[in-house]
Amino acid sequence: MNILLKIILLFGLLTMSVYAENTAAPVKAPTAKPSDSLNKDSACTKCHDENESKPILAIAQTAHGNKADSRTPSCQSCHGESEKHMSNKTVAPDVIFGLKKGAFSPNEAKDQNTACLTCHDKDQKRTHWQGGAHQVADVACTSCHVTHTAHDKVRDKQTQPEVCFTCHKDQRAQVKKFSHHPIGEGKVACADCHNPHGSAGPKMLVKNTVTETCYTCHAEKRGPLLWEHQPVTEDCTNCHTPHGSNITPLLKSRAPFLCQECHDGPHASRSPVAESAEGIQGGATSASANTTGRACMNCHSMVHGSNDPAGALLHR
Ligand code: HEC
Ligand code: HEC
Ligand code: HEC
Ligand code: HEC
Ligand code: HEC
Ligand code: HEC
Ligand code: HEC
Ligand code: HEC
Ligand code: HEC
Ligand code: HEC
Structure with a gap:
C-alpha cells in the first residue's frame, strides 16, 4: 500500500477512536494541575465577586489569571494575607494599591511596589528599577499599570x-x-x-x-x-x-544656524563662491544658496557622513 494512504488510514482510525472515547467516557478532569491560587482566591471572591462595581474578576483574563501556571499570584500574593480584613471588613487589607482613596487609603508607593517586585524584580527589563527616575520619584507601578483589567x-x-x-x-x-x-x-x-x-x-x-x-x-x-x-x-x-x-525634520534649529553652532563660519574667511566654483560640479550659485533655508546642505547634502571620495560631506 502507498505510504501516504497508510498514514491517512491510520489518522482516520485514530480520530474514530477519539470520538468513541469522547462519547463513552464522561468529561475528563483537566490535566494541568490548578495552582493553589485558585483555591486561595475563594477566601476573597466569596465577597468580591461579579457584583462589585469595579471589574475585580477581570484579572482572570490577564497573565495574572493563568491558573495553569504555578507562579500565578493569588489575591493574597498582592494584597497580603489580610486576615483581619476577612473577618472584619472595616479593617483594611494589608496592601491597598492605586493613588486615590477608595474604601481605604492606599499604601505608600514604595510598599505597593514591593508587593509587585517580590515576583518582578528578577525580570530582565526591571533590573534597573532601583535608581531609575521613576523609582527615585516614588512613582508606583500602579501609576502606569492597571491590574484588574483585560486591557x-x-x-x-x-x-x-x-x-x-x-x-x-x-x-x-x-x-x-x-x-x-x-x-x-x-x-x-x-x-x-x-x-x-x-x-x-x-x-x-x-x-x-x-x-x-x-x-x-x-x-x-x-x-x-x-x-x-x-x-x-x-x-x-x-x-x-x-x-x-516645528523645524523639519525634527531639527533643533535651521541651517545655517544649526551648523554655525559648531562651525565658526568655515567659509566666512574665504569666498564660498570661489570654493564652490572649484569644488562643485556645475558651479552652484552659492551666494544665493547661503541665503536659502537649506544653505549649507545644498552642498553638504551628506550631513550624516558619506563614502563619497569628494569628502567634506559632499555628494556628487
Ligand atoms: C466578608 C467579606 C469580605 C472578604 C472575605 C474580603 N473582603 Fe475585601 N472588602 C470587603 C468590603 C465590604 C470592603 C469595603 C468596600 C467594598 O465594598 O469594596 C472591602 C474592601 C476591600 C478592598 C479595598 C477596596 C477599595 O475600594 O479601596 C480591597 C483591596 C479588598 N477588600 C481586598 C480583599 C482581599 C484581597 C480579600 C481576601 C484576602 C478580601 N478583600 C476579603 C469585604 C470582604
Ligand atoms: C497582581 C497583583 C494583584 C492580584 C493578584 C490581585 N489584585 Fe486586587 N488590586 C491590585 C491592584 C494593582 C489594584 C489597584 C487597581 C487596579 O490596578 O486594577 C487592585 C485593586 C483591588 C480592589 C479595589 C478595586 C478598586 O479599583 O478600587 C479590590 C476589591 C481587589 N483588588 C480585590 C482583589 C481580589 C479579590 C483578588 C483575587 C481575585 C485580587 N484583588 C487580586 C493588584 C492585585
Ligand atoms: C506572585 C507573583 C506575582 C506578583 C506579586 C505580581 N505578579 Fe505580575 N506577573 C506574574 C506572573 C507569573 C506573570 C506572567 C509572566 C510571564 O508570562 O512571564 C506576570 C505578568 C505581569 C505583567 C505582564 C502581563 C502580560 O499580559 O504579559 C504585568 C504588567 C505585571 N505582571 C505587573 C504586575 C504588577 C503591577 C504587580 C503588582 C501590583 C504584579 N505584577 C505582581 C507574577 C506576579
Ligand atoms: C524616538 C525616541 C524617543 C521616543 C519615541 C520618546 N522619547 Fe523621550 N527622549 C528621547 C531622548 C533621546 C531623550 C533625551 C534627550 C532629550 O531630552 O532631548 C528623551 C527624553 C525624555 C524625557 C526627559 C526630558 C528631560 O528634559 O529630562 C522625558 C520625560 C521623555 N523623554 C518622555 C517621553 C515620553 C512620555 C514619550 C512618549 C510620548 C517619549 N519620551 C518618547 C527619545 C524618545
Ligand atoms: C505618575 C506620574 C508619571 C507617569 C504616569 C509617568 N512618569 Fe515619567 N517621570 C515621572 C517623574 C516624577 C519623573 C522624574 C522627574 C522628572 O524628570 O520629571 C519622571 C521621569 C521620566 C523620564 C526622565 C528620565 C531621567 O532619567 O531623567 C522619562 C524618560 C520618563 N519619565 C518617561 C516616561 C514614560 C515613557 C512614561 C509612560 C510609559 C512615563 N514616564 C509615565 C512621573 C511619571
Ligand atoms: C512609567 C510607567 C510604568 C511604570 C511606573 C511601571 N511600568 Fe511596567 N510597563 C510599562 C510599559 C510602557 C510597559 C510595556 C513595555 C514594552 O512594551 O516594552 C510595561 C511592561 C511591564 C511588564 C510586562 C512586559 C515586560 O516588560 O516584561 C511587567 C511585568 C511590568 N511592566 C511590571 C512592572 C512593575 C512590577 C512595576 C513597578 C515596580 C512597573 N511595571 C512600573 C510602564 C510602566
Ligand atoms: C522605534 C523606531 C524608531 C526609533 C527608535 C527612532 N525613530 Fe526616528 N523615525 C521612526 C519612524 C517610524 C519615523 C517616521 C518615518 C516616516 O514617516 O516615513 C521616524 C522619523 C525620523 C526623522 C524624520 C522626521 C521627519 O519629520 O521626517 C528623524 C529626523 C528621526 N526619526 C530621528 C530619530 C532620532 C534622532 C532617534 C533617536 C533619538 C530616532 N529617530 C529613533 C522610527 C524610529
Ligand atoms: C556652494 C557650496 C557650499 C556651501 C553652500 C557650503 N559649503 Fe562648506 N564646503 C564646500 C566645499 C566644496 C568644501 C570642500 C573644500 C575642500 O575639500 O577643500 C567645503 C568644506 C567645508 C568644511 C570643511 C572644513 C573647511 O573649512 O574646509 C566645513 C566645516 C564646511 N564646509 C562647513 C560649511 C557650513 C557650516 C556651511 C553653511 C554655513 C557650508 N559649508 C556651506 C562647499 C560649500
Ligand atoms: C550635524 C547635525 C545632525 C546630526 C548630528 C544628525 N542629523 Fe539627522 N539630519 C540632519 C539634517 C540637517 C537633516 C535634514 C537633511 C536634509 O534636509 O537634507 C537630517 C535628517 C535626518 C533624517 C530624515 C532624512 C533621512 O536622512 O533619512 C533622519 C531619519 C535622521 N536625520 C536621523 C538621524 C540620526 C539617527 C542621527 C544620529 C545617528 C542623526 N540624524 C544625527 C542633521 C543631523
Ligand atoms: C555639534 C557640533 C556640530 C554641528 C551642529 C555641526 N557640525 Fe560639522 N563638524 C563638527 C565636528 C566636530 C567636525 C569635525 C571637525 C574636524 O575634523 O576638524 C565637523 C566636520 C564637518 C565637515 C567636514 C567634514 C570633512 O569631511 O572634512 C563639514 C563639511 C561639516 N562638518 C558640515 C556641517 C554642516 C553642514 C552642519 C549643519 C547641518 C554641521 N556640520 C553641524 C561638529 C558639528
Missing part, C-alpha cells in the same frame, strides 16, 4: 502615550509639533526609546546611548563610513530633538 492601556502602543502624558505635559506638547515621531499616530511608542522601569543608559533610554537607541530603527545612519561627521556618531540630539519640533 492595560500602558502596554498598548495606541494608548500608552496618554498614560505617560498624565504626568509628562511637555512631551504631550512636543509630539503635536509640525515635525514629530509618529507617536500620536500609534506607530512609535514611548517605550520604543525609553524603558520606563529604568535602564543603564541616560534618560532611561533602552540602549546605553542616544545614538544606539536611534540606530534600532535608523540603522542606515550607522557607519562605519569613510567620512564620518563627528556630532552624528556622538549624539543625534546635537541636531535633532526626539519628540517634536
Whole structure:
C-alpha cells in the first residue's frame, strides 16, 4: 500500500477512536494541575465577586489569571494575607494599591511596589528599577499599570502615550509639533526609546546611548563610513530633538544656524563662491544658496557622513 494512504488510514482510525472515547467516557478532569491560587482566591471572591462595581474578576483574563501556571499570584500574593480584613471588613487589607482613596487609603508607593517586585524584580527589563527616575520619584507601578483589567492601556502602543502624558505635559506638547515621531499616530511608542522601569543608559533610554537607541530603527545612519561627521556618531540630539519640533525634520534649529553652532563660519574667511566654483560640479550659485533655508546642505547634502571620495560631506 502507498505510504501516504497508510498514514491517512491510520489518522482516520485514530480520530474514530477519539470520538468513541469522547462519547463513552464522561468529561475528563483537566490535566494541568490548578495552582493553589485558585483555591486561595475563594477566601476573597466569596465577597468580591461579579457584583462589585469595579471589574475585580477581570484579572482572570490577564497573565495574572493563568491558573495553569504555578507562579500565578493569588489575591493574597498582592494584597497580603489580610486576615483581619476577612473577618472584619472595616479593617483594611494589608496592601491597598492605586493613588486615590477608595474604601481605604492606599499604601505608600514604595510598599505597593514591593508587593509587585517580590515576583518582578528578577525580570530582565526591571533590573534597573532601583535608581531609575521613576523609582527615585516614588512613582508606583500602579501609576502606569492597571491590574484588574483585560486591557492595560500602558502596554498598548495606541494608548500608552496618554498614560505617560498624565504626568509628562511637555512631551504631550512636543509630539503635536509640525515635525514629530509618529507617536500620536500609534506607530512609535514611548517605550520604543525609553524603558520606563529604568535602564543603564541616560534618560532611561533602552540602549546605553542616544545614538544606539536611534540606530534600532535608523540603522542606515550607522557607519562605519569613510567620512564620518563627528556630532552624528556622538549624539543625534546635537541636531535633532526626539519628540517634536516645528523645524523639519525634527531639527533643533535651521541651517545655517544649526551648523554655525559648531562651525565658526568655515567659509566666512574665504569666498564660498570661489570654493564652490572649484569644488562643485556645475558651479552652484552659492551666494544665493547661503541665503536659502537649506544653505549649507545644498552642498553638504551628506550631513550624516558619506563614502563619497569628494569628502567634506559632499555628494556628487
Ligand atoms: C466578608 C467579606 C469580605 C472578604 C472575605 C474580603 N473582603 Fe475585601 N472588602 C470587603 C468590603 C465590604 C470592603 C469595603 C468596600 C467594598 O465594598 O469594596 C472591602 C474592601 C476591600 C478592598 C479595598 C477596596 C477599595 O475600594 O479601596 C480591597 C483591596 C479588598 N477588600 C481586598 C480583599 C482581599 C484581597 C480579600 C481576601 C484576602 C478580601 N478583600 C476579603 C469585604 C470582604
Ligand atoms: C497582581 C497583583 C494583584 C492580584 C493578584 C490581585 N489584585 Fe486586587 N488590586 C491590585 C491592584 C494593582 C489594584 C489597584 C487597581 C487596579 O490596578 O486594577 C487592585 C485593586 C483591588 C480592589 C479595589 C478595586 C478598586 O479599583 O478600587 C479590590 C476589591 C481587589 N483588588 C480585590 C482583589 C481580589 C479579590 C483578588 C483575587 C481575585 C485580587 N484583588 C487580586 C493588584 C492585585
Ligand atoms: C506572585 C507573583 C506575582 C506578583 C506579586 C505580581 N505578579 Fe505580575 N506577573 C506574574 C506572573 C507569573 C506573570 C506572567 C509572566 C510571564 O508570562 O512571564 C506576570 C505578568 C505581569 C505583567 C505582564 C502581563 C502580560 O499580559 O504579559 C504585568 C504588567 C505585571 N505582571 C505587573 C504586575 C504588577 C503591577 C504587580 C503588582 C501590583 C504584579 N505584577 C505582581 C507574577 C506576579
Ligand atoms: C512609567 C510607567 C510604568 C511604570 C511606573 C511601571 N511600568 Fe511596567 N510597563 C510599562 C510599559 C510602557 C510597559 C510595556 C513595555 C514594552 O512594551 O516594552 C510595561 C511592561 C511591564 C511588564 C510586562 C512586559 C515586560 O516588560 O516584561 C511587567 C511585568 C511590568 N511592566 C511590571 C512592572 C512593575 C512590577 C512595576 C513597578 C515596580 C512597573 N511595571 C512600573 C510602564 C510602566
Ligand atoms: C524616538 C525616541 C524617543 C521616543 C519615541 C520618546 N522619547 Fe523621550 N527622549 C528621547 C531622548 C533621546 C531623550 C533625551 C534627550 C532629550 O531630552 O532631548 C528623551 C527624553 C525624555 C524625557 C526627559 C526630558 C528631560 O528634559 O529630562 C522625558 C520625560 C521623555 N523623554 C518622555 C517621553 C515620553 C512620555 C514619550 C512618549 C510620548 C517619549 N519620551 C518618547 C527619545 C524618545
Ligand atoms: C505618575 C506620574 C508619571 C507617569 C504616569 C509617568 N512618569 Fe515619567 N517621570 C515621572 C517623574 C516624577 C519623573 C522624574 C522627574 C522628572 O524628570 O520629571 C519622571 C521621569 C521620566 C523620564 C526622565 C528620565 C531621567 O532619567 O531623567 C522619562 C524618560 C520618563 N519619565 C518617561 C516616561 C514614560 C515613557 C512614561 C509612560 C510609559 C512615563 N514616564 C509615565 C512621573 C511619571
Ligand atoms: C522605534 C523606531 C524608531 C526609533 C527608535 C527612532 N525613530 Fe526616528 N523615525 C521612526 C519612524 C517610524 C519615523 C517616521 C518615518 C516616516 O514617516 O516615513 C521616524 C522619523 C525620523 C526623522 C524624520 C522626521 C521627519 O519629520 O521626517 C528623524 C529626523 C528621526 N526619526 C530621528 C530619530 C532620532 C534622532 C532617534 C533617536 C533619538 C530616532 N529617530 C529613533 C522610527 C524610529
Ligand atoms: C550635524 C547635525 C545632525 C546630526 C548630528 C544628525 N542629523 Fe539627522 N539630519 C540632519 C539634517 C540637517 C537633516 C535634514 C537633511 C536634509 O534636509 O537634507 C537630517 C535628517 C535626518 C533624517 C530624515 C532624512 C533621512 O536622512 O533619512 C533622519 C531619519 C535622521 N536625520 C536621523 C538621524 C540620526 C539617527 C542621527 C544620529 C545617528 C542623526 N540624524 C544625527 C542633521 C543631523
Ligand atoms: C556652494 C557650496 C557650499 C556651501 C553652500 C557650503 N559649503 Fe562648506 N564646503 C564646500 C566645499 C566644496 C568644501 C570642500 C573644500 C575642500 O575639500 O577643500 C567645503 C568644506 C567645508 C568644511 C570643511 C572644513 C573647511 O573649512 O574646509 C566645513 C566645516 C564646511 N564646509 C562647513 C560649511 C557650513 C557650516 C556651511 C553653511 C554655513 C557650508 N559649508 C556651506 C562647499 C560649500
Ligand atoms: C555639534 C557640533 C556640530 C554641528 C551642529 C555641526 N557640525 Fe560639522 N563638524 C563638527 C565636528 C566636530 C567636525 C569635525 C571637525 C574636524 O575634523 O576638524 C565637523 C566636520 C564637518 C565637515 C567636514 C567634514 C570633512 O569631511 O572634512 C563639514 C563639511 C561639516 N562638518 C558640515 C556641517 C554642516 C553642514 C552642519 C549643519 C547641518 C554641521 N556640520 C553641524 C561638529 C558639528
